[in-house]
Amino acid sequence: MKHKILFGALSMLLVANAPAPEYDIVIRGGRVLDGAGNPWVRADVAVKDGKVVRIGQIPGHGTKEIDAKGRYVSPGFIDMMDQSGRVLLKSGAAENKLRMGVTTVIAGEGGPPAAAAEIPAYFQTLEKQGISVNYGTYYSSTQARMKVMGDGAGSPTPAQLEEMGREVKIAMENGAFGISSALIYAPSSFQKTSDLVSLAKVAAQCDGFYATHMRDESEGLVQAIEEAIEIGEKGGVKVEIFHLKAAFAPGWGKLMPQAVATINAARARGVDVAADLYPYTAGGTGLEIIAPSWVWADGLQKGIERLRDPKVRERMKKEVAAGSMPGWSNLVHASGGFANVRLANGFSKKYERFHGKSLAEIGATLNIDPADAAWDIALEGLPNRSVALYFMMSEQDIETALKQPWVSIGSDAAASVNLGEVDALGLPHPRAYGTFPRIIAEYVKRRPVLSLEDAVRKMTGWPAQRMGLTDRGLIRDGMRADIVIFDLDKLDDGATWEKPTALPTGIDTVIVNGVVTLDGGKHTGARAGAVLRHACRAQS
Template sequence: MKRFFLLAAAVMLIGAAPASHDYDIVIRNGRVLDGAGNPWIDADVAVRDGRIVRIGAIDGRGAREIDASGRYVSPGFIDMMDQSGRILLENGAAENKLRMGVTTVIAGEGGTPVDAAEIPAYFDRLEKRGIAVNFATYYSATQARVKVMGNEEGHPTAAQMAEMEGEVATAMRNGAFGISTALLYATSNFQTTADLITLARIAARCDGFYASHIRDESEKLVEAVNEAIEIGEKGGVKVEIFHLKGAHAGGWGKLIPAAVASIEAARGRGVDVAADLYPYAAAGTGLEITVPTWVWADGKEKGIERLRDPKVRARLKKELVTGSPGWSNVVAASGGWQNVVLANAQGSRYSRFEGRNLAEIGKELGRDPVDLAWDIVIEAQPKRAMALYFVMSEDDIVHAIRQPWVSIGSDASSVMKLGEVDALGLAHPRAYGTFPRVIAEYVKRRQVLGLPDAVRKMSGWPAQRMGLSDRGLLREGMRADIIIFDLEELDDVADWQNPTGVPTGIETVIVNGQVTLDAHGHTGARAGRVLRHPCPGS
């Protein structure tokens, strides 16, 4: 009987039909851009078990064959400043990101939506629910401060600082890529340079980053860049400057070249500092930044109370003219209220004016635009009224994007539903157009960048920057995060009048070897992974 079963098993093995394919996916006849800045080559790309296994002339067959004739094949793009840390728990599709060719997002300007100790469970929930893009995040230094000290201004005691250090150490051991700050805003801007150096040293133990929305992007841009450099230099960490911009009309053509010179000088002496940007002339953020910082020194609730007080308002209006210590006057930097556009009044009675500037709205209503703006802030509570600030020049964007150490970050979230504004509630075209725009505007229309370098800025360079050694390049053995695009058809589409316009020309998006976007739309695949920053010795 034993011989019978052995013989039967042998017959089954000998008679088994051969596999119907050699690879999971073969992309044929594409113009392959490797992501390292090299010129394209005519080649096929084969994928098996989530990795690129062959590049060249491929004889074997794929379970799925994709003809990329006349198209470019490149690594998926990496969003260096993403805001999707919370929304991906609700909807992991990230379709607006995929439509831009993004396969990996680096989140966390505002930190993680959970405490440092809960980060592993948060990561597990993301992967269990399923995400369509790869996800990594920073932990906010402000999170640590708020947990220990609350939202109010003040200097931490030695014991409080030790507790903050413990929170950062926990976050780093749990896979955060470093610490982040958003120093333009309260409560973050209550942190001193010395405090941040102390916390950066904790991140340095895990070879982490200090990533910052710096303290001033306007008249004091260079000083703010230098503060970030100092934190990195003294803290022993890599520095990433979020959305580098010269946000001051009076400093156009001066501030950005000076900031670039400071970064170059720091790199020259061995500081690992770089920056990212989004390719638009308007910033987008809360309308509350038009209020001097001291108003929020005792927390948000007290700040709103102060903003309602006529006497306080009278003082604030003077400070709009004279300035206020520690506050960057974005209204003045924009050149006036005519360059501040209401983007989201959060369903208040002012929502009908969205898309129009505050000066125009004020004139129609017979209101001072200052009072109007601050009333909108109050009426939007507890939500955040949003605005667009036209503070940058195209020439400065061109100067910055040419720098070899500049990568691309959208400063936008993924969406609950394609065609809607992002989860931040901000109607800014960057949520739909950032990455296609780099190619459409700065390669095709302006011819500022070559195509291989533009792709490098969005794939190989950010992967190398973040230590993602198995992503960002099309090479054998690398993770199969791949996009296919038609250069002639590629266009960002989204603009100020149509901020949710869906880009064209990006035809196929593959994440970890699974086709996630094709000609029929989102395939429903959730092949994204959480990318955890390693902490040696943890």
């Protein structure tokens, strides 16, 4: 008994006299990928006060020691096309993002869920409630348009356009990274190139972006890219093309090389244009896109009335069968027909049995035209947005785009409220759970499309440089400690079309701003994410 007491006292004395940890975290013996595309080096990484403070052989100790032997240590992945702006107000965990190794998201295809003047309050709410990932956003040109003109068609007067510009200026001064557009959807589709150039010039005063879901990603892909480049050149802004794709079955193998050549030519003459993509052959969006844009020309409510009108539907069906038309990208035509459009979520019990079925199958079962089936489902699901998967892309074109050095990665997906559920958009697409692991698992491991170093660069150092995040995206002294540790052998994207919320494997540790947020594959509950505000030094 005396020996036990003496041994216990001695142990306490040794602990008391042990030197205090010099670091918050030390990651030991991992293969460090710096995020700039360099080959890995074996090193320790020390973290203190949210930053990387030392790389190499580290004799000191951390409050938390992580053994990374046999695993890779990478900067946290950056999602360049995120949809989490609204759901983070409800749940800041973003666990499906973290499970993919994502530590930073850039959102705002449709803008933040706040008016331009209310962006500071929105950011403050996120900070007060806490978020597990870093978050930045664009402001939508459509937000400005709708505030001034409503949701109908028409051209703005000079006074209205000036008022829209004031909204953009306020948003930029409040931290938006630029303006965005989604020109495939009404009422965004009603914006003219010249309108967007005018608003881009305002964003240019803050060295902002013009980020766009282009007017046409199908047969008119090259012309849509040329429009985006024109807006960038005339507006004096950087151009980010969202989810670059050649979404037109008859043009597979042809359109994407032309698109790449167009972008390369613009870059060669000094236009700062780049793109992001997700690595899947199907896009996911609402069923309302199957209706021609003129249906929505007088606003949403009038459009719903038109969808209910059998006579109007007859005209619509003829136009769907005819293909795309000016101002409307026909995704049914782009997919090669209704057989390649699958209902993902109809938001109604009535049509739940058809989830995963093609519109051709649904129409045959119900003995109605597939277009009628699409519009019936869309109406039944209101006020939610019924969504479908449109199989429009080829793997060959994805590979061609991925190989371009200026292409980064964006999921086009939101965080889920709860892990294992579909994302907050209600869209069961594997991109919400698999995008970033898939880049490595599919295009590094299974197919020799990218080197591991370049795949990581596309998800870390390049997007950080692109967005002006000078303190993130690299593992170097003084950088913010957004870090992912992964086992390359085990790394895989589990999400499939049949099981879109299956979890990836091989990523077990994620650090956000120096705080371990995923540990042993489990969320620690940490909310160390930061709101990223684009700096605007307003010019007079």
